[in-house]
Amino acid sequence: MGNNVSEFATPVPAFSDAEIQKLVREIYGIDAAASALVGDRDQNVALKSSTGEKYVLKIANAAEDVSILALQAELADHLAAVDPSLGIAQAVKSLSGASIPQITAKDTDGTHAVRLLPFVEGQLLAHTPRTLSQVRAIGAYLGRLTRALQSFGSPVAHRPDFMWSLDNATGVESFAGDILDPADRALVEREFFRYKLRCKPHLQGLRKSVLYQDANDHNIIMQADDPDSVAAVIDFGDVAYGSTVNDLAIALAYLLLDADDIYATARALISGYVGVCPLQPKELEILFDLAAMRLVMSVCISSNRAKDFPDNDYLTISQAPALACLRRLDSLNREFLSCFARHVGGCEIFDGQRNVLASIRSAGKSARSLLGIDIQSAAKSLVSMREGARGAEYIEDQSQYTSWLTECMAREGSEIALGTYLEDRTCYQMDQFQSEAGESRSVHLGVDVFAPAGMSVHTPLDATVVSVTNNDAALDYGPTIILAHNGIPGEGTKQPFYTLYGHLSLTCLKTLKPGQKLAAGDKIAEIGDISVNGGWAPHLHFQVMTSLLGEEGNFFGACEPSVVDVWQQITPDPNFIMGLAPESFKYDPLGPDQLLEERSQLMGPSLSVSYDKPLKIVRGKGAYLYDHTGRQYLDCVNNICHVGHANPRVVTAMAKQAAILNTNTRYLHETILTYSDRLLATLPDNLEVIYFVCSGSEANELALRMARNATGREDIITLDWGYHGNTAGLIDISPYKFNRKGGTGRKDHVHIAKLPEAQAAEPIDHYLESVQQGILASIDRCGDGPAAMIAESISGCGGQVVLPDGYLKSAFEMVQRAGGVAIADEVQVGFGRTGKGMWSFVEQGARPDIVTMGKPMGNGHPVAAVATTRRIADAFANGMEYFNSFGGNPVSMATASAVLSEIEDKQLIAHADAVGSYLMDEIRKMSAEYPAIMDVRGRGLFIGVECTGTLGGDIVSFARDRAILLSTDGPHNTVIKIKPPMVFSYADADTLMAVLKDGFAHLSP
Template sequence: MSAFETPPPALDDHRLAELARRHWGLEGKLHPLISERDQNARLEAGGRRYVLKISNAGEDRGQIALQTAVMKHLEGQGMAGIPRVVPTLEGSDGAEAETGHGLGQVRLVTWVEGPLLSSAPRSLGQLESLGGFMGRLTRAMQGFGHPAAFREGFLWSLDNAAGVESWADDIADPARRALVGALFGRYRTRVAPRLPGLRASVLHQDANDNNVIVDGANPDHVAGLIDFGDMAHGRTINELAITLAYAILDAPDLYAAIRAVIRGYVADFPITEDEAEVLFDLMRMRLAMSVCISSRRAKEHPDNAYLTISQGPAFAVLERLERVDPEFMVGLCRKAAGFDATRAAASVRAHLAQAKPIPVVQPDPGRAARIALLTDGSHPGMPAFSDRAFDAWFAGQRPANLPENVAFYGFGPYGERRSVYASDQFADAASPERRTRHTGIDIFAAKGTPVHAPLAGTVAFVAYNADPLDYGHTLILEHATPEGVRFWTLYGHLAGTLPGLAQTGQRIEAGQLVGHLGDWHENGGWSPHLHFQIMTDMLAQDGGNFFGVGHDSHWDVWSDICIDPNLILRLAPESFTLDPHPPAELLARRARAIGPSLSISYAEKLKMVRGEGPWLIDHSGRRYLDAVNNITHVGHCNPQVVAAIARQAGILNTNTRYLSELILDYSERLTAKLPGDLKVAYFVNSGTEANELALRIARTAMGKKSTVVLDWAYHGNSGGMVDVSPYKFKRKGGYPQPDFVEIAAFPDPYRGPHKGMSEASGRAYAGDVARCLEAVRAKTGTSAAAFIAESISGVGGQVVYPDGYLKSVYEQVRAAGGLCIADEVQCGFGRVGETFWGFELQGVVPDIVVMGKPIGNGHPLAAVVTTRELAATFANGMEYFNSFGGNPVSMAVGMAVLDVIEGEGLQQTALETGRYMLDRFRDMARRAPLIGDVRGRGLFSGVELVRNQETLEPATAEAGWIVNHIRQQGVLASTDGPLDNVLKFKPPMVFGRAEADILCDALERAFADLAASGPSAAG
């Protein structure tokens, strides 16, 4: 007969005392303990406590030997809180005694001090401590083995769960019977096939709250574990599953309780990914087995009402968990165990980081005007998104002067905590916490706005989720990484056009139209917007719906299941915040703190916070295409340049009074780019300084100061450079022409007296330089020291000189005994495309070359390069020293800029993109009568606007209007030229054909809008 069929021992206190005295030599007080099959009593003797255990006569002696062996093993492992076996006086582990129903084993073990967990108040800290204790126990049991642990068909082994499946028929309540039946069905298909691959060991298997001991002084600390009667060999993960099953009974927050136990357990005994994925199902199977066994026993013993009453807590938990997505629970267990909540999360994140998605709405939301729509009170008076008044409020946020054909979006952040989710659908059966945290990104726009698939995929679901505050028309697309890892994108709140655009199973290409933004009556009762999210697992959701909101306290789980949609949308982080210091505030501060002569661009002022390649990002996260900032030659915040700055700044930065390879390496590399004898370099901090130094070298070498400059030239902002910059001194606020400066006619092939680009025009303009040279000789009796000119005129209006102009000029200047200085501050370093230097377009070699702006990509670096002969003449005894011109950091930057220009083929980019842009400008001119001239080379171009093609009346106001219009479209340009009527374009060299199209499309729209609005639009 087994222990279940044999009555338990019932020895009186006298007999128990005699056994303790005979076998262990102990006398003391005995207190009976509750036991189901055995007889146990607490013995207090010699100031210590013990448990005297008399086994059932039907108990398998092997099981008793197993329990003894385990306790001795754990003692050897140093495991605290476990009963210790007390040997008999003869040194054995126990003895035999007559129980009244046969012989039973008599053993003595130490008492584990502390109250039972069942009598202690519960807390998450206590559950974590419980997990930690059981983790340490599992760790200590690794490597232990015993023949009796292999209990074939043992009723309480989770490995044998299928053995009690048929007992579910004994559950009286049909709904509960069906619930348990479904659990066994899931177990058969999802869990059982994976069990052979899981680790196995000897398990305790019964960490219920009547077997767990807590610290009497600190009930949050689990101190011990008793009752080793259910031990068996099984899957190692069963230990944690059984512990969880008992730990969550009556827990108000099942999620938090489960996570606490797992967190504590894995801190001491890490589990595998496979184990983490079956843990939730095994936990439920323990509870399912419990109610099946109790139902069978109740059927066998109908007079024992306790057997079914005890099912209450187990069924209560199972019924709560039945209303929770089981795959979410798997993800929660995975996360608590230290893994991503889904296996796909890391792969999908990595794939999307490298993907090239199409904008989900058009125009591109990255470039559109926008507002961050925050529900945290940042917008006083903003109605809820589900309040129809929101439409009017949102329309009122659109900038008043933003053109109607320019998109304006509102963005609702991913991960935002929202109080609007108050209906029952956001409540939770497993936790008192509602789901309130947004798992997608909202894009608010006009109803009917087209929605496009950002990535290729297949239609997984097309559904209409009709509940109030649900998605309304919903599309879910399935995608895959190159390795075959699946993920999904969801498009909620669409219009009724959806079913006609996408059907289940249909292949969808990137960029394909898949829907439109729905109106209130069809999108779940929200202001028109798109809810866009990414899922790395569909969980158990298979009806065309998915959670759009997650729990705040379990956001780490949700954010693996629904990863950041911005991996696809690529919106700047500022798109989801409100800047506490917006442009208007900074403008007011600037008026107080900065000199008013420092100009600021555009009618609507911009606050830029970041740069990236050809893009600038403003305080709202809007990306602006930069078509004018040639200073950042190789792109804003070029990573190679940034790295060079950081690397060298962390090593050394000092002046040039010390020897350094860097300045020599860079000088030799830079001068190798120049023709002829231009081999000696000087380094300074700005183009202005460089031009100052170039003129100083020329004047020292020539022993005179007179200088010939071009009309409308600009060479820098210092006093000396303003003296040779008619663009400055001839305009408002200027002063009379200095007597040592002669101004040659500006060689403008379009507006000047000598039309066209022919050599004849070039020679004609060069004749005016000859006139200047004669004027200098007449005034001073000698020749001019130097002629200085930009190789292509920038502030003069992006003017390319007629063919042969500089060649003729240089010949005349040198014949008169002067030197020729090429100002390459704006047009050097490959910008003109055909050649590396602008002066090469004219077939000349200057005596001195000046470089600035592009040379350091915005870092304060500039250079002057001349011949050894001129350098020797300049060394006349007056020392030239520049504290930080040529410092190591600047030299490292210069090297990095050349690396990027050469490594990325940017000169070729300038050539190809420049030609493409000029062709588009010329094509545009056929539709835009305001365009009088298109000119430039490479990425240095201009479009001159005139009101009359015959009189060339400048369209100055129109040029300003166009620049502000394309700025509102997200493209940055500016005007220049003597009449301020030239649209100038000199973007970073990473400006490719795609960027050129954005610029040209914006110009097309601007010219069309200006034409439609009439001349008065420009003011």
């Protein structure tokens, strides 16, 4: 390549083989046979000496600037010294010691500089099968070359008028007029426009260095025995000072000429290069534009030179592949290529992109539903458009897909069906999805929400309308909305992100306009039917974008598999905004029916399940449970996970201690003492001693044993409909069990005191006196006297019955006066559930001798306790050892301590009082409309709603189908019980109320 256009008029030297052999003998003292090599300006000759050495003789064009040739020789010496492994050939000295001797042509008297270079063994890249490992090796080699060149400098290298410099690309723009084909000329003109728009403004700020600038497949030599390794590069005729990134851009241009896969080739080259010589973000950003401009310059210069040398085929030999490659690059989104190069080069895909991703994640925490229904709690199916996908039938014919999908959703009782993000879809192998990069755009970049046509679509966030367009081509989006959302401050600015809604009805084309402001939750459209949505089954395609990549009115909904990693940065997971449970997008082959069948074979039939349609619950969080389809259920009945399902503080404490030590109480450990001290501090001062067990049943068994040991008596007084555990001894004192189906009735040592009614017909003072008389009667029936009276502070299985004020105090005192032990069963209502304090018996003014606790104590971890007086504890120590293998172990203590901290730090007792009071007030207001609601009662988040007949059970089933979990209790299962985790919020209460109102409206007689 020469310096300017005038040089093209100077003919290539034409020494004969005989003349060449003579001058080589005279100048270098070498006898050699000569054979011609290709050259567009210089005469290049291969030599083989009589002793077998191989050389290349280069006879320069008479117009060649000798100082440039001297620069090349100096540079070769520098590279050989800095990095010998580059294999750069150094000029052989003449007999007189000159690196660049000169000769005169007899026929023209022109002077020509001569260089003799050792032949580089290997194979031209042009003659080597192309592999990605080879391209990566070329990238690494060029990175080493760039690194070595950065320590070289010469004023001669500053060639401001050098035609082939990418920094001066517009210098050949006038040559575009020499391109004969109008379409090719228009293509080249578009590239000049892009160069001036995207590259030119940044050239001043790019790093500069001396450049090689000619890494094409005729100048790269691969090792003969390893074609995936570079031996050397040759021909330093284009050496000049310029933007450092140009060397990689030029190599990229030439390697893309015959690349089957643009992305794979570019990834291999860039990654190989930056692994040795990192590039800056702006250099990577314009890399593809520079590569395209190199091809443009080649086309322009060769077209110009062809006018003067129409018979020189070498001048136009590379035009066809160059133009073909330019057409491919022209069809690809250039901003995406910038993102691709930056990503492969190890940078953000654009400046501030991490801030935009943070904005999306942050915004998703408060996003509203996309549809007119709550998609979190909607019943869901998972569908696939990928052949062979597990759990999904592949339907190739889209006309059949609608009916199949409808059948699938009906079979599974689904309100919506989901098509997943990043699914590689077989249905995208059609012509519409073919990419010039070399692959089909088959990977889905959004989430599809299949729902009936006409269902309303809403913006999940405050937004500004960017575009409303009807992309009505077959298999396109149909009516499409793109919205912009404000980001978070980053580098002093707010960068927006975008959402796309495709396959809509035509209505939105009239109701929305660009620039329109929207509030979160506003309706923006309806789902379109197959006649307007591009020919698909009715659904919403929802997508999130960190950048629009310069696109207007439409955006890529699918990408090539090889660049998914880049598109994930541009179109991140839409579920950041949708907020669906991750299980929503995972196929679970073992559904409830299969598990129920296996359970019936492996487990006892007396082990019950909830609901006629059992649930497979796979995860919990806060007040919510999630089934295997990702459906979110509001848990209004699980009082065991007291401070919320999977509470992070509790989980962390449990895991941390489990990773250190777990053993029994025969070894001394601080955790049990620390927790004991904290727990006893919440109880009345007469309770000074504590024992740890694993369950409420164990706790109540131990309490009975202590009472009988302390009194020497056997008889137990219990409240009617009471339930205290599942052991044989506790079933005997639980009327809720022994007087119902499967029970064997009351044992002689058990005496039932009447449970105060939830609604007393007589004045409370008279009623209280009558039930107290029942206690006295029970005491009288105990013969020698009772060992104990055991009572729940609020009767759970009795129907969430709140005892009359003072009842428990007087009952316990009567038993204590009779020499018995008073046992308060706080297994269900302890730890602040009733909102009036840590323990419910305190509200009654009672002073028990023993308090049992369990269920909520470990938030689901099996830990329970018995607190008692010193007197009873001393009596229990009668010489028989008490030992519990697991009770009080360090993990249980750490877990229970974390629960206590959550209750205190989050003020959950006051929270239960406030939210519970609000919920009961709302239910009471509703009950005025429905006489079938007989009573609403409870304390805090321990609430019962008593209904007539089977209505309570019907409401529970109705709520289950609407993702609210409740259950019934009471002697006849007529009481809807509400006892959610203590983190149950006002919003959760409103959600529950909406379903209850709907249920009573549909089901009340």
